[in-house]
Amino acid sequence: xxxxxxxxxxxxxxxxxxxxxxxxxxxxxxxxxxxxxxxxxxxxxxxxxxxxxxxxxxxxxxxxxxxxxxxxxxxxxxxxxxxxxxxxxxxxxxxxxxxxxxxxxxxxxxxxxxxxxxxxxxxxxxxxxxxxxxxxxxxxxxxxxxxxx
Numbered sequence: 001x002x003x004x005x006x007x008x009x010x011x012x013x014x015x016x017x018x019x020x021x022x023x024x025x026x027x028x029x030x031x032x033x034x035x036x037x038x039x040x041x042x043x044x045x046x047x048x049x050x051x052x053x054x055x056x057x058x059x060x061x062x063x064x065x066x067x068x069x070x071x072x073x074x075x076x077x078x079x080x081x082x083x084x085x086x087x088x089x090x091x092x093x094x095x096x097x098x099x100x101x102x103x104x105x106x107x108x109x110x111x112x113x114x115x116x117x118x119x120x121x122x123x124x125x126x127x128x129x130x131x132x133x134x135x136x137x138x139x140x141x142x143x144x145x146x147x148x149x
Contacts, residue, residue, distance in 0.1 A: 008138070023115060030111050032104055034078070038063055038071050043080065043101050051096045053086065062143075 024036045035043060038061070045060040046052070054072070058065050072095060075081040079100045086092035120128050 012138075019119070022118065026111055026115055026118075030107050032107060032111060034080070035104055035108075038067065039075060039080075042068070042071055042075060042095075043097075043104070046081065046095065046097050047101075047105070051084070051094050053089075053092045053094055055092075057095055062139075 020037070024033075027033055027036050027040075034040075041061045041063065042057065045057060048060070049056075052060075054065065054068060057063075057072075058068055061068065063071070072081060072083070076083065079098055082096050082098055083093045084096055086094050123131070
């Protein structure tokens with residue numbers, strides 16, 4: 001910290017930019033380009049919980065609704081997801097996987113392991129845990145600010 005100035009926001013932005021490029025390279029080397037960027041975030045979220053409303057997908061991916069809608073349009077066009085009417089709420093649409101993404105599942109654990117190895121190089125398990133707790137707190141703070149709290 002220089003003269004009372006913090007660098008956290010700038011560092012997070014820089015890490016995000018560099019990590020996006022590194023992650024794309026890792027995905028490309030493994031034939032998983034379709035999981036790059038926000039597309040991957042949507043598919044990963046649906047692996048954890050499928051058949052969910054867009055509103056819940058917004059929460060799980062931290063993407064805004066307009067951006068998410070465009071990504072879903074492209075994923076639907078490419079055959080990875082489909083929109084289905086909610087049986088419980090006529091106004092809601094659920095986003096559901098088609099199964100085309102199953103080809104990625106066997107490769108993702110190894111790719112994620114490679115990325116984590118790179119990301120946490122030189123960190124002890126306790127440092128990783130502490131670091132991730134700080135990041136979670138920052139995320140909560142940002143979400144509260146976004147919600148106007």
